[in-house]
Amino acid sequence: MRVALVTYGSRGDIEPMLGFAGELRALGVDVRMCAAPDFAELLAAAGIPLTPIGWSVREMVKGEVGGDAPRPADSLSERARVLAASTYEAVTEVAAEGCDAVVATGLIPAGAGARAAAEKLGVPYVSVSYFPTYLRSPHHPPLEWPGLAIPEGAMDNRALWERNAAHMNTLFGGAVNAQRESVGLAPVGDVIDHVFTLRPWLAADPALAPWIEPADLDVVQTGAWIRPDSRPLPPEVAAFLAAGEPPVYVGFGSMPLQDAAGVARAAVAAARAHGRRVLLGSGWADLALSDEGDDCLVVGEVNQQDLFGRVAAAVHHGGAGTTTTAARAGAPQVVVPQIADQPYWAGRVAELGIGAAHDGPNPTFASLSAALGIALAPETLVRARALADTLVTDGAAVAAKLLVGRIG
Numbered sequence: 001m002r003v004a005l006v007t008y009g010s011r012g013d014i015e016p017m018l019g020f021a022g023e024l025r026a027l028g029v030d031v032r033m034c035a036a037p038d039f040a041e042l043l044a045a046a047g048i049p050l051t052p053i054g055w056s057v058r059e060m061v062k063g064e065v066g067g068d069a070p071r072p073a074d075s076l077s078e079r080a081r082v083l084a085a086s087t088y089e090a091v092t093e094v095a096a097e098g099c100d101a102v103v104a105t106g107l108i109p110a111g112a113g114a115r116a117a118a119e120k121l122g123v124p125y126v127s128v129s130y131f132p133t134y135l136r137s138p139h140h141p142p143l144e145w146p147g148l149a150i151p152e153g154a155m156d157n158r159a160l161w162e163r164n165a166a167h168m169n170t171l172f173g174g175a176v177n178a179q180r181e182s183v184g185l186a187p188v189g190d191v192i193d194h195v196f197t198l199r200p201w202l203a204a205d206p207a208l209a210p211w212i213e214p215a216d217l218d219v220v221q222t223g224a225w226i227r228p229d230s231r232p233l234p235p236e237v238a239a240f241l242a243a244g245e246p247p248v249y250v251g252f253g254s255m256p257l258q259d260a261a262g263v264a265r266a267a268v269a270a271a272r273a274h275g276r277r278v279l280l281g282s283g284w285a286d287l288a289l290s291d292e293g294d295d296c297l298v299v300g301e302v303n304q305q306d307l308f309g310r311v312a313a314a315v316h317h318g319g320a321g322t323t324t325t326a327a328r329a330g331a332p333q334v335v336v337p338q339i340a341d342q343p344y345w346a347g348r349v350a351e352l353g354i355g356a357a358h359d360g361p362n363p364t365f366a367s368l369s370a371a372l373g374i375a376l377a378p379e380t381l382v383r384a385r386a387l388a389d390t391l392v393t394d395g396a397a398v399a400a401k402l403l404v405g406r407i408g
Contacts, residue, residue, distance in 0.1 A: 002030040004094045004102045008054050008110035010254035012319040014039050016203055019227035021048055023400035034090040051090040054083050061256050080109040080175035087113030095121050100407045111195040112176040116185055127200045130320040131341040132211050136161045139212040165192045207390045208327050223395025224324045231303040240297045244277055246312040251281020255317045255338045260285040270368035274376055313375040318342035330388035332375040336363050354384040
C-alpha cells in the first residue's frame with residue numbers, strides 16, 4: 001500500500017505531514033512526499049522519499065528568486081497553472097510504482113494538481129486543513145485574500161464565502177481548468193469545493209481549534225498531527241536554560257519581517273523590562289541580537305516540543321504548529337500574527353486565556369511589554385497548563401487508521 005502526501009508551503013505545512021507519515025508507516029504503508037525542494041534534507045533524515053514540486057518557498061518568501069522561480073511580474077494565473085501542473089506530474093511520478101491514495105494540503109493550485117492526479121489514477125483524494133477558518137462555514141468568515149478584503153457591514157458569513165468562492169474562481173479557475181484540460185479531465189465550476197471537497201479533514205485539536213456544528217461541510221476533525229521530536233537541545237541552549245529563571249522565547253518561524261532588527265530589539269527590551277532573559281529564534285527572518293548581553297541567546301532549528309516546556313512564555317507568529325506545540329507544552333503565548341491563519345490562532349489564544357493576541361504584525365517595545373504582562377501573569381500560566389492536559393495526543397494516528405480503513 002502506497003500513499004502520496006502533497007503539500008506546498010513552509011515548514012509548518014511539512015511537519016504535520018511528517019507526523020502523519022510516521023503513523024502511516026507504523027501501519028505498514030509506503031509513504032512518498034511531494035513538497036517544495038527546500039525540505040529535501042528534512043525528509044531524507046526522516047527516510048521519506050521526496051518528489052519536489054514548484055519553486056523554493058524560502059527563496060520566494062525572502063525575495064531571492066532564481067532560475068525559473070516566479071517573478072512579481074508573472075501573472076498569478078500563470079504561477080498557479082505551473083504549480084498545479086508540477087504537482088500533478090509529481091504525484092503521477094510517485095504513482096508510477098503504484099499509489100492507493102493522495103492526501104493534500106497547502107496552496108490551492110497544488111491541491112488542484114493533486115486532486116487531478118488522484119482522479120486520473122482512480123484513487124481516493126483527501127484534503128486536509130490545519131485550521132478551521134480555511135474551510136467554508138456559517139460560523140466564521142473566510143480568510144482575507146489580496147484584492148478581497150472583508151467588507152465592513154452586515155454581510156453574513158455565507159455571503160462572504162460565496163464572494164470568496166467567486167474570487168477564487170477568478171484567481172485560479174482558468175489555471176486549474178487549463179491544467180485539467182491538458183490531461184483530459186473535465187473542468188470544474190467551483191475551485192474551493194473542488195480542492196477542499198465536501199468532506200475535508202481538519203488536523204487541529206478540538207479544544208484549541210474546534211469545528212463548530214452545524215455547518216455546510218462534513219468535516220472530519222482528527223486532532224492535530226504532531227511529529228514526535230526526541231532530539232536533545234543543543235548544549236549551549238541547555239546550559240543557558242540551566243543558568244537562570246525560564247526565559248522568554250521569541251521566534252517567527254518561516255515568516256519574513258519588515259524590520260527584523262527592530263522587532264528583535266523591541267522583544268529583548270520588553271522581556272528585560274519584565275525581568276526575563278531571552279531565547280531568540282533566528283528563523284527565516286534571521287533575527288539577531290543587537291548587544292552582547294549574557295541574558296540573551298540566539299538559537300536556530302531546535303526541538304520546540306522540549307524547549308517550550310522550559311520557557312516562561314513563547315512570542316511567535318501564530319502558525320498552527322507553533323501555537324499547538326506551545327499549547328501542548330503549557331507555555332503562555334504572545335501571538336504576533338502576520339498572515340493567513342495566524343490572526344485566527346491569535347484570537348484563540350486570547351479567548352482561551354492562555355496568552356495575548358498582539359494587535360497587528362508590527363510589534364513595538366510598548367506593545368510587546370503589554371502583551372508579555374498578560375502572558376507572564378500567574379493566572380495565564382495556570383490556564384495554559386490546564387488546557388495542555390486536555391489536548392488530543394493521537395491525531396495523526398487517528399487519521400492514519402481512517403485512511404488505511406478507507407483504502408483497505
